[in-house]
Amino acid sequence: MIATTLLVASLAVAGSIAAPAAPHKISISPMHGKHHFATAGDTITYNMGAPLLTGPLNVYFIYYGTWSAEQKQIVKDFTSGLGTSDWWTTEKKYYYQQSSSSSKVYIDGQVNYAGSVDDNYSVGKSLSGTAIPDLVSKYISAGTFPEDTNAVYYMLIADDVTENALGSSFCSGYCGYHTSANDANGKEIYYALSGRPNSSCISGCAPPTNVDFSPNSDVPTDAMLSVMAHELAEAASDPSNNRAWNDASGAENGDMCAYTYGATKGESNGSSSNCGWNGRNFMIQQNWDPETQSCTMGSGGSGPNPNPNPNPSPATTDVPPATTDVPPATTTSAPQVTGSCDPTNFCCIYYGYDC
Numbered sequence: 390m391i392a393t394t395l396l397v398a399s400l401a402v403a404g405s406i407a408a409p410a411a412p413h414k415i416s417i418s419p420m421h422g423k424h425h426f427a428t429a430g431d432t433i434t435y436n437m438g439a440p441l442l443t444g445p446l447n448v449y450f451i452y453y454g455t456w457s458a459e460q461k462q463i464v465k466d467f468t469s470g471l472g473t474s475d476w477w478t479t480e481k482k483y484y485y486q487q488s489s490s491s492s493k494v495y496i497d498g499q500v501n502y503a504g505s506v507d508d509n510y511s512v513g514k515s516l517s518g519t520a521i522p523d524l525v526s527k528y529i530s531a532g533t534f535p536e537d538t539n540a541v542y543y544m545l546i547a548d549d550v551t552e553n554a555l556g557s558s559f560c561s562g563y564c565g566y567h568t569s570a571n572d573a574n575g576k577e578i579y580y581a582l583s584g585r586p587n588s589s590c591i592s593g594c595a596p597p598t599n600v601d602f603s604p605n606s607d608v609p610t611d612a613m614l615s616v617m618a619h620e621l622a623e624a625a626s627d628p629s630n631n632r633a634w635n636d637a638s639g640a641e642n643g644d645m646c647a648y649t650y651g652a653t654k655g656e657s658n659g660s661s662s663n664c665g666w667n668g669r670n671f672m673i674q675q676n677w678d679p680e681t682q683s684c685t686m687g688s689g690g691s692g693p694n695p696n697p698n699p700n701p702s703p704a705t706t707d708v709p710p711a712t713t714d715v716p717p718a719t720t721t722s723a724p725q726v727t728g729s730c731d732p733t734n735f736c737c738i739y740y741g742y743d744c
Contacts, residue, residue, distance in 0.1 A: 415554065416567055416568065416627070417565070418563055418619050420594060433677055434635070435633060436632055436633055436635070437486060439629065439631045439632060440485060440631065441485040441496060441627075441634075442540075443484070443494050443539075443625075444497055445499035446472070446501065446540065447503035447539065447540035448540065448543055449542045450464065451506055452505060452506070452507050452545055453510070453550060454508075454549060455547050459607070461505065466667040466668070466669050467667075468500060469667065471618070471621070472497075474666055475688055476618065478498075480496050480626065480676060481495055481496050482678060483495070503534075503537075503540065504534060506534070516550065516553070517553040520552075521544050521582055522580060524544065536574070538576050540578075541580065541620075541621060541624045542580040543581045543617070543620075544580065544581070544582045545582075546584035546585070548584065550584065559582070565581065565583035565613075565619065566581065567628075568580065568581075579628050583616045585610055585612075585613055591608060594612050594613075594616060596672045598653070598672070599661060599672055602656070602658045602659045603660045604661075604670040614673055615672065615674050619643035619647065623642060623644075626641065642676055642679070643676070650675060656693075664693060665693040666694075
């Protein structure tokens with residue numbers, strides 16, 4: 390996502406909210422046709438000393454709204470195999486370095502499905518303001534999830550939920566985002582949002598070849614997986630306000646390859662896939678290789694399975710919803726537009742030009 394937008398948010402731990410010391414950037418995954426296009430000569434470079442999430446990456450999921458056991462199992466199978474996939478070998482080329490004389494610390498090859506919770510529309514079907522960080526706070530405060538600074542708390546919204554941020558909304562201006570907030574202990578906590586795109590926007594968030602059929606026979610959930618890959622890669626390599634890996638325009642690695650898929654394989658149901666693990670096939674966007682400065686699906690042997698198992702593993706039991714009260718929300722605000730574009734235009738707000 391283009392990492393130029395700021396979100397003022399706070400996250401509570403142990404029932405209290407810390408005033409944000411500084412605005413936090415919110416990096417969006419735009420819809421198809423509104424995304425960043427990498428051009429010849431584009432490069433991603435590192436801002437020396439900027440932090441990354443280099444350790445094993447824990448991902449905690451909040452399933453907001455109505456989710457079937459099979460949909461949650463698809464998410465779990467995808468996430469639990471991501472770190473050992475060919476695709477993540479590209480992510481492992483990104484590193485943290487304190488100074489030019491320090492050793493490089495590379496992103497780890499471990500991505501953990503660390504837990505999940507079901508939330509049955511606890512704050513309604515229309516989310517805005519700080520609803521997302523407040524829900525993350527709720528489950529940390531209740532002890533459902535630990536306070537984990539090398540993790541992404543991932544909110545997945547059902548297709549009957551609307552979510553609005555900075556003058557636009559999920560399924561209208563973006564397909565997902567990642568950002569962060571400081572908790573009451575001053576620690577930076579990272580969270581992300583994606584969801585199952587409904588019929589009105591499936592063509593804006595799904596791979597163009599998979600708007601009618603998909604590898605796991607669930608078009609919205611399969612479309613969401615590509616956005617999740619985008620978000621998790623960016624959250625690991627460019628998580629914080631002190632930007633780590635970007636191109637000259639502020640684009641992150643996921644932006645550089647958005648809606649590009651490399652070599653694909655036809656599935657028996659008419660859909661396409663380009664990778665696979667845990668008995669399933671997926672169609673996810675490519676990642677940007679910081680060494681070759683190009684898009685890639687990685688190297689190795691985790692291409693699409695020739696005969697994927699439609700039921701790779703039994704569904705697991707989710708953590709029951711916590712009942713801790715959500716702390717009061719604080720106000721979000723869009724950044725000040727300084728360019729010559731229309732300040733009410735969504736792309737102007739995020740990119741500095743109208744669309």
